[in-house]
Amino acid sequence: xxxxxxxxxxxxxxxxxxxxxxxxxxxxxxxxxxxxxxxxxxxxxxxxxxxxxxxxxxxxxxxxxxxxxxxxxxxxxxxxxxxxxxxxxxxxxxxxxxxxxxxxxxxxxxxxxxxxxxxxxxxxxxxxxxxxxxxxxxxxxxxxxxxxxxxxxxxxxxxxxxxxxxxxxxxxxxxxxxxxxxxxxxxxxxxxxxxxxxxxxxxxxxxxxxxxxxxxxxxxxxxxxxxxxxxxxxxxxxxxxxxxxxxxxxxxxxxxxxxxxxxxxxxxxxxxxxxxxxxxxxxxxxxxxxxxxxxxxxxxxxxxxxxxxxxxxxxxx
Numbered sequence: 001x002x003x004x005x006x007x008x009x010x011x012x013x014x015x016x017x018x019x020x021x022x023x024x025x026x027x028x029x030x031x032x033x034x035x036x037x038x039x040x041x042x043x044x045x046x047x048x049x050x051x052x053x054x055x056x057x058x059x060x061x062x063x064x065x066x067x068x069x070x071x072x073x074x075x076x077x078x079x080x081x082x083x084x085x086x087x088x089x090x091x092x093x094x095x096x097x098x099x100x101x102x103x104x105x106x107x108x109x110x111x112x113x114x115x116x117x118x119x120x121x122x123x124x125x126x127x128x129x130x131x132x133x134x135x136x137x138x139x140x141x142x143x144x145x146x147x148x149x150x151x152x153x154x155x156x157x158x159x160x161x162x163x164x165x166x167x168x169x170x171x172x173x174x175x176x177x178x179x180x181x182x183x184x185x186x187x188x189x190x191x192x193x194x195x196x197x198x199x200x201x202x203x204x205x206x207x208x209x210x211x212x213x214x215x216x217x218x219x220x221x222x223x224x225x226x227x228x229x230x231x232x233x234x235x236x237x238x239x240x241x242x243x244x245x246x247x248x249x250x251x252x253x254x255x256x257x258x259x260x261x262x263x264x265x266x267x268x269x270x271x272x273x274x275x276x277x278x279x280x281x282x283x284x285x286x287x288x289x290x291x292x293x294x295x296x297x298x299x300x301x302x303x304x305x306x307x308x309x310x311x312x313x314x315x316x317x
Contacts, residue, residue: 018161022152027160028058030151042167045174047160052096053103053141054156060111061145065090066118068111070104073097074230074282075123077289085290086297096137101128103138105210110142112217119224121296125266126245126252127194131202183280190280194236198243208255215259225260225309226296229253231272231288233281253307263296263304271303 023031027047034040048055060068067089069078075095083091094107104122111117127133144150144157151157167174181189218225240249256262271277277288284292295304 018158019152021165022157022161025161025164027157027164028055028151029062030058030145030148030157033059033062039164039168042164042174043160046163046167047156050160051141051156053094053099053107053138054144054154056092056094056096057107057141057145060092060094061114063090063092064111064115065092066116067091067121068117068119069093069095069121069123070099070107071095071121071123072099072125072128074125074232074284075099075121075228077230077283077286078121078123078293079286079289082286082290082293083297086294095123098135098137100133100135100137101204101207101210102134102136105207105214106136106138106142108214110146112221112223117221117223119226120218121226121228122260123230124227124256125229126201126240126249127197129204129207129252129255130197130200131204131206132200133197133204187280190282191235191239194239194282195243198239198245201243201245201248203248203251211255211259218260226263227256227260228263228292228296228304229256229266230282230292231265231277231284231303233275233278234268234272236281237266237268237272257307257309260309262307262309263292263301264307265292265304267305269303 026032026034027043028051029043034043043055067083069075069080069091072095076093076097076099078093078095080091080093083089096103101124108120144154166172215225217223240246253262253264266272271284271288271291276285278284291303295301299306
């Protein structure tokens with residue numbers, strides 16, 4: 001019997017060591033927020049980039065805020081500190097690169113079932129509001145976030161534990177990879193990607209119904225629901241006409257007005273005509289993000305076309 005137990009111990013010891021390392025390093029800060037600044041920076045550079053959703057969702061559970069931002073990489077440009085500059089309120093941005101409306105919907109229902117929300121900002125675009133764009137990147141992160149056993153057995157936890165351990169043991173700095181394209185090449189690439197999404201556009205009855213449910217829930221629970229369409233360079237905007245989607249785009253905007261307040265920054269103006277206001281044709285620079293946040297918080301639209309929920313109110317200055 002003793003020999004048998006020794007064999008079992010030898011067999012499971014590597015797994016026990018791995019679990020101990022995962023708990024000690026805790027790459028996604030599941031067990032507690034990271035207090036060491038150097039280690040926090042390392043986790044931010046490795047774990048957060050490997051799985052933004054898991055990292056941010058766990059961060060939210062440790063320090064929930066009543067105001068959140070959801071959406072894709074364009075919504076991700078609205079930095080929490082920019083919100084605090086305007087009214088001092090804490091905000092957590094849970095948007096992620098390549099985030100889909102499916103992700104937004106799943107995150108909303110998970111957080112609203114656990115926490116008291118006050119205001120929800122959702123970045124949206126016609127590319128994402130499409131029946132052909134069915135992409136779920138958040139379900140696995142939600143499952144892991146809500147279960148310690150799943151966290152300890154997740155491939156993301158294992159992989160990032162090893163990466164952080166390697167970096168600490170061998171004093172290896174995290175190298176930031178240089179973009180594979182020049183700005184001009186990446187600009188062209190992004191425009192080509194836009195073609196791919198718009199060619200496949202179809203009306204999203206599924207998303208309409210899902211967003212209507214969220215809207216009704218927000219009204220019942222006194223949650224302010226704010227949608228925003230981020231500015232894109234006019235070269236992107238012109239593709240709506242190129243693919244003969246003018247009616248579809250207007251229907252998209254009319255739908256969103258039914259769900260909540262809408263701030264539409266995506267129209268030809270002094271911001272969207274100037275390439276210097278963009279990192280690439282889809283993503284604006286920080287100064288533009290600050291303008292967007294100020295207009296939405298203070299409800300003083302200057303560059304946004306504003307439509308109030310259920311009011312029919314429109315402003316375009």
